[in-house]
Amino acid sequence: MTDLMARLRAGYGAGPRHLIVVTAAIVLAGWVALRVAGEATAGRMLLWFLGAVIAHDLVLFPAYATADRVLRALVRPRAGNRVALLNHLRVPTLGAALLFVVYSPGILRLGETTHLAATGQDQRPYLVRWLLLSAALFLLSALTYALRALPRGRQSSGKRSERA
Amino acid sequence: MSTNRPGPSTGGTDAPAPDAEGYGAPRRFWRALDRHRPPGVDAADRSWRSPLRGPWLTAVYGSVLLVALPLVIVTGLLDYAAYGPRFDQAFPSDVGWLRLPTFDWPTRPSWLFRVTQGLHVTLGIVLIPVVLGKLWSVIPKLFNWPPARSLAQVLERVTLLLLVGGILFQIATGLLNIQYSYLFGFDFYTAHYFGAWIFTGAFVAHVVLKLPRLISALRSRPLGAELRTPRAETRPEPPDPDDLVAARPGPATVSRRGAVGLVGGGALLLAALTVGQSLDGPLRRTALLLPRGRQPGPGPNGFPVNRTIAAAGVRPEQTGPGWRLMLRGGGRTVTLDRPGLLAMAQHTAALPISCVEGWSTRQTWTGVRLRDLAALAGVADPAAARVSSLEQAGLFRTAVLAPNQVLDPDSLLALRVNGVDLSPDHGYPARVIVPALPGVHCTKWVAEIAFQGRADD
Numbered sequence: 271m272t273d274l275m276a277r278l279r280a281g282y283g284a285g286p287r288h289l290i291v292v293t294a295a296i297v298l299a300g301w302v303a304l305r306v307a308g309e310a311t312a313g314r315m316l317l318w319f320l321g322a323v324i325a326h327d328l329v330l331f332p333a334y335a336t337a338d339r340v341l342r343a344l345v346r347p348r349a350g351n352r353v354a355l356l357n358h359l360r361v362p363t364l365g366a367a368l369l370f371v372v373y374s375p376g377i378l379r380l381g382e383t384t385h386l387a388a389t390g391q392d393q394r395p396y397l398v399r400w401l402l403l404s405a406a407l408f409l410l411s412a413l414t415y416a417l418r419a420l421p422r423g424r425q426s427s428g429k430r431s432e433r434a
Numbered sequence: 435m436s437t438n439r440p441g442p443s444t445g446g447t448d449a450p451a452p453d454a455e456g457y458g459a460p461r462r463f464w465r466a467l468d469r470h471r472p473p474g475v476d477a478a479d480r481s482w483r484s485p486l487r488g489p490w491l492t493a494v495y496g497s498v499l500l501v502a503l504p505l506v507i508v509t510g511l512l513d514y515a516a517y518g519p520r521f522d523q524a525f526p527s528d529v530g531w532l533r534l535p536t537f538d539w540p541t542r543p544s545w546l547f548r549v550t551q552g553l554h555v556t557l558g559i560v561l562i563p564v565v566l567g568k569l570w571s572v573i574p575k576l577f578n579w580p581p582a583r584s585l586a587q588v589l590e591r592v593t594l595l596l597l598v599g600g601i602l603f604q605i606a607t608g609l610l611n612i613q614y615s616y617l618f619g620f621d622f623y624t625a626h627y628f629g630a631w632i633f634t635g636a637f638v639a640h641v642v643l644k645l646p647r648l649i650s651a652l653r654s655r656p657l658g659a660e661l662r663t664p665r666a667e668t669r670p671e672p673p674d675p676d677d678l679v680a681a682r683p684g685p686a687t688v689s690r691r692g693a694v695g696l697v698g699g700g701a702l703l704l705a706a707l708t709v710g711q712s713l714d715g716p717l718r719r720t721a722l723l724l725p726r727g728r729q730p731g732p733g734p735n736g737f738p739v740n741r742t743i744a745a746a747g748v749r750p751e752q753t754g755p756g757w758r759l760m761l762r763g764g765g766r767t768v769t770l771d772r773p774g775l776l777a778m779a780q781h782t783a784a785l786p787i788s789c790v791e792g793w794s795t796r797q798t799w800t801g802v803r804l805r806d807l808a809a810l811a812g813v814a815d816p817a818a819a820r821v822s823s824l825e826q827a828g829l830f831r832t833a834v835l836a837p838n839q840v841l842d843p844d845s846l847l848a849l850r851v852n853g854v855d856l857s858p859d860h861g862y863p864a865r866v867i868v869p870a871l872p873g874v875h876c877t878k879w880v881a882e883i884a885f886q887g888r889a890d891d
């Protein structure tokens with residue numbers, strides 16, 4: 271028995287529990303896929319399933335990582351307070367981007383007719399609201415940055431006068 | 435970079451694979467794969483710079499998802515149950531054994547569906563930053579070389595594809611659905627329901643395999659101390675067997691507290707812009723970017739509409755003085771006009787109407803009790819009631835109510851709302867309102883109710 275386990279580990283690369291749970295998850299997914307395969311739109315569903323992974327891993331992630339690199343190059347976080355500036359730009363940018371990703375169907379007015387049929391209203395207000403919310407995030411960040419920078423400025427000038 | 439990665443985590447008590455390098459069989463194949471490094475993988479490996487990536491941060495995001503995602507899964511499955519699969523009216527209808535055991539959806543508490551479905555959609559949205567943060571923390575693994583060293587790792591990678599694809603698919607379809615953008619061009623129910631099972635299977639497997647690691651990672655750095663560490667003192671975690679820690683980390687530009695706060699702040703931002711669609715009063719407007727944060731107009735009928743009379747294709751002359759309600763039961767047919775209904779005993783109840791899309795609103799409805807109508811039709815003890823609308827097409831032109839839903843004292847054929855007649859968009863001349871019943875089954879523009887007696891079946 272232990273010999274069998276050892277051989278499983280050596281050959282398979284992990285213990286029996288690993289084999290059981292991953293097999294169960296894959297069999298379940300396969301069974302579901304077989305059920306869905308009869309649907310006329312099964313190909314589209316697969317496309318969206320894989321497309322979602324690609325959109326995140328190979329589009330969204332590289333895009334925000336690159337944007338952050340550019341931002342870091344522009345706002346070099348050398349001295350301590352420069353880092354604060356970097357993060358005061360990062361936070362509202364991420365906030366605005368998050369809102370855009372989550373609420374883009376309304377912001378971009380994708381689905382004007384279904385929206386109208388369901389609610390009796392159009393999708394016009396969302397873009398302006400998103401812009402205003404994003405502006406508010408940047409403003410809030412700028413204000414807190416100013417508030418955080420201010421006392422430090424006074425402190426350092428105080429120190430300087432002490433030294434003098 | 436470390437060249438000696440051990441096998442996948444196999445859980446607390448399982449010993450690592452005997453092969454010192456972690457290769458499974460056939461060893462020669464896996465070793466060769468490892469040696470044949472495609473151009474770019476070493477550069478990619480060196481390019482991971484964040485000193486925050488590591489088991490602790492991954493475990494913090496992971497533990498939030500571990501607690502919250504089961505709630506999303508269960509409330510989603512409850513949504514399916516709330517449609518009444520027993521009457522073959524849950525979508526998709528043919529799911530085999532892939533569902534909760536059948537039970538009659540209760541009518542009490544009347545806010546039950548408001549809470550379960552509100553939780554499903556709100557929590558689903560609020561968790562998006564946590565999912566994104568979690569994926570950020572582990573993304574270097576995607577570009578690791580070799581992609582696997584054994585069959586075990588290949589299979590685990592497949593389950594990870596199901597896990598990540600599953601959650602992103604559920605989020606994308608859910609978000610598009612509640613914002614009425616059916617870009618995907620397939621049936622939402624079928625996709626979201628089966629997608630949920632694929633995700634759930636992969637989620638369970640992932641938790642079983644990683645839970646011991648999650649616990650040890652959380653223990654490795656006390657939360658309180660970590661949240662007190664400022665950026666200047668933030669150091670990378672020691673190299674870990676899962677290779678989450680960067681091989682050449684740069685200096686920290688954010689503390690771990692900052693990273694947790696950023697994700698938490700994103701979640702709070704989304705929560706603040708979403709909960710409004712489940713609240714009444716002035717707070718409703720806080721759902722600024724969602725369709726259900728808006729009121730369609732002033733007055734007693736000024737609450738959100740789902741499907742306008744125009745969209746339903748119901749013509750004004752059908753709802754005029756010529757409108758009749760047909761009650762059927764046990765071979766008997768009773769026809770009533772609106773004055774006739776208004777002459778019956780009226781009952782008033784404050785009940786939420788809760789949409790499957792997660793929004794809800796509580797209003798005060800007045801009308802005739804469904805059980806009085808059942809008695810009038812001669813079926814005092816109904817086994818079911820099929821309600822049909824004037825609507826000719828549409829998935830929800832009929833809905834079957836279970837006995838508890840007909841007999842609840844607050845279940846109404848509503849004629850008025852908030853003291854005035856229903857507006858055309860809210861179902862004039864008459865609509866159904868039943869406590870805790872999904873809004874789509876609270877049929878509007880009712881034309882007929884067929885009560886089925888117990889003896890009929």
Ligand code: HEM
Nearest residue numbers: 507510511513514525558604605608609623627630790791
């Ligand atoms: C892990 C993530 C999720 C899982 C496992 C999940 C699971 C489910 C399940 C099983 C249902 C029942 C479907 C049916 O009745 O056919 C459901 C319904 C629903 N879900 Fe999700 N869901 C997830 C995420 C989301 C998210 C992020 C949203 C939206 C923002 C969402 C929105 C909805 C909506 C609107 C429905 C109701 C559909 C209807 O009955 O008309 N879901 N979900």
